[in-house]
Amino acid sequence: MSDSNITDFTNPSTFILLGIPGLEAAHVWISIPFCTMYIIAILGNFTILFIVKTESSLHVPMYYFLCMLAITDLVLSMSTLPKMLSIFWFNSREINFSACLTQLYFIHSFSGMESGIFVAMAVDRYVAICNPLRHSTILTNPMVAKIGLAILLRGGMLALPYPFLVRRWPYCRTNVIPHTHCEHMAVVKLACADIRVSSYYGLFVLLCVLCLDVFFITVSYIQILRAIFRLPTKDARIKTFETCFSHLCAILAFYIPGLFSSLMSRFGQNMAVHFHVLIGNVYLLVSPLLNPIIYGVRTKQIRNRLLHFFTHKGT
Numbered sequence: 001m002s003d004s005n006i007t008d009f010t011n012p013s014t015f016i017l018l019g020i021p022g023l024e025a026a027h028v029w030i031s032i033p034f035c036t037m038y039i040i041a042i043l044g045n046f047t048i049l050f051i052v053k054t055e056s057s058l059h060v061p062m063y064y065f066l067c068m069l070a071i072t073d074l075v076l077s078m079s080t081l082p083k084m085l086s087i088f089w090f091n092s093r094e095i096n097f098s099a100c101l102t103q104l105y106f107i108h109s110f111s112g113m114e115s116g117i118f119v120a121m122a123v124d125r126y127v128a129i130c131n132p133l134r135h136s137t138i139l140t141n142p143m144v145a146k147i148g149l150a151i152l153l154r155g156g157m158l159a160l161p162y163p164f165l166v167r168r169w170p171y172c173r174t175n176v177i178p179h180t181h182c183e184h185m186a187v188v189k190l191a192c193a194d195i196r197v198s199s200y201y202g203l204f205v206l207l208c209v210l211c212l213d214v215f216f217i218t219v220s221y222i223q224i225l226r227a228i229f230r231l232p233t234k235d236a237r238i239k240t241f242e243t244c245f246s247h248l249c250a251i252l253a254f255y256i257p258g259l260f261s262s263l264m265s266r267f268g269q270n271m272a273v274h275f276h277v278l279i280g281n282v283y284l285l286v287s288p289l290l291n292p293i294i295y296g297v298r299t300k301q302i303r304n305r306l307l308h309f310f311t312h313k314g315t
Contacts, residue, residue, distance in 0.1 A: 012175040014094045015187070019087040021178045022274040031088035034281070037289045038081040044292025045070040045077075051305045058301055061139040062128070065121045066295060068148055069250075072114045073288035079106040080284050084180040100182040101163035107284065108162055108184060111258070112205070113155035114287065115213045118251050120147050122220040125244050130227045158205050165198045178273050183280055210259060217251060246298040253290045257283040 019027055048070040052063045083103070086092040095103070127135050162184050169191035179186040188198040224244060231237045261283040264276055296302050 012097055012171050014096055014175065015100050015182065016093050016176045017083070017087055017095055017180060017182075018093065018176060018178045019084075019180055020274050020277045022272065027088040031085055034081065034088070034285065035085060037285050038077060038085070041073060041077045041285070041288040041292070044296065045074050045288065047306070048292050048295065048302070051302055055301070055305050058305075061124050061135075061144050062121070063301075064141075064144050064148075065117055065124060068151070069114065069117045069121075069291055072110050072117060073291055075106060075110045076114070076284055077288045079103055079110070080181045080281075084281070087180060095182065100177075100187065101166060104166065104182040104184055104187065105159055105163050107181065108205075109155045109159035111155075111284075112158050112209045113151050114254060115209050115258075116151035116154055118247070118254065119213045119216050119220075120151065121247050122217045122251075125247060126220040126224055128243070129224050129240060158208065161201055162198075165201065169193045169195060169198075179277050180281060181284075210255065214255060221248075242298075246294050249294045249298070250287070250291050253294070254287040257286055 018024075020030065023030065049067055052058045052067050080103070083092075083095065124139060127138050131138065166184070166187050169188060170193055171190055172192040174190055177186050177190065184198070184202055188195045221244070228237050228240050231240060257279065261279045264271060264279060296306065
């Protein structure tokens with residue numbers, strides 16, 4: 001390790017991202033699936049945006065929320081993958097202190113926004129199934145815009161203290177981050193100070209965002225299931241439940257890795273570092289990858305529009 005990494009300092013100009021500690025020799029090989037996932041995520045989410053924009057029949061709340069989800073996934077992917085791939089391919093490990101704080105803010109704010117979008121989509125499914133006649137009057141375009149603004153403000157405001165807390169700590173031991181990106185707890189653990197404020201605030205955000213949002217989603221789906229089971233025929237129940245299946249798959253793809261990664265960063269001290277890093281990357285990459293695939297395959301309108309586009313282009 002170079003002397004610059006062990007010299008006393010309080011305000012490092014740069015951090016050093018190690019990538020995946022212990023697996024440096026395999027970085028090039030690891031980059032292949034990560035790069036593939038990145039390309040699919042970018043193409044898939046841009047395709048969702050393109051289809052919804054060009055197909056007027058999809059200009060309804062469900063697909064507006066899907067567009068918000070696609071934009072959030074694009075920002076999350078672009079905030080982490082380019083730097084990660086530069087580490088894997090070119091050994092470009094340095095990241096400016098301000099750039100690190102910016103990346104940290106974008107990761108945590110847009111993760112919170114994605115969680116809020118899933119709540120909004122659950123509410124949309126609840127209104128569509130439990131109050132179908134009032135759906136168009138409740139979820140009007142101005143209401144959807146207000147919900148989107150509330151999600152944006154909540155995610156941005158809750159993540160705002162993260163970079164300020166990171167900036168206030170002295171870093172007198174090392175500036176080497178054993179991660180592929182500037183994750184909040186991975187950075188503050190380098191501080192030579194009492195970081196309980198950062199840790200407690202991180203837990204507070206975890207409870208406010210993940211736990212509270214999961215609670216609201218669960219309540220919405222309890223009401224949805226009650227409405228489904230009251231339907232007169234089995235075919236009607238199956239058909240109605242299928243309208244929620246894509247949303248449920250996307251929720252599981254986002255919350256399970258996210259909760260596992262957050263808990264591991266605080267309580268999984270006995271686990272290998274490379275396992276921590278891999279789980280953290282899975283959390284940020286799997287959801288942007290799977291969301292367009294799930295909705296593209298499971299949503300009839302999007303699937304038909306894609307088939308029409310390719311067959312018309314071929315003709």
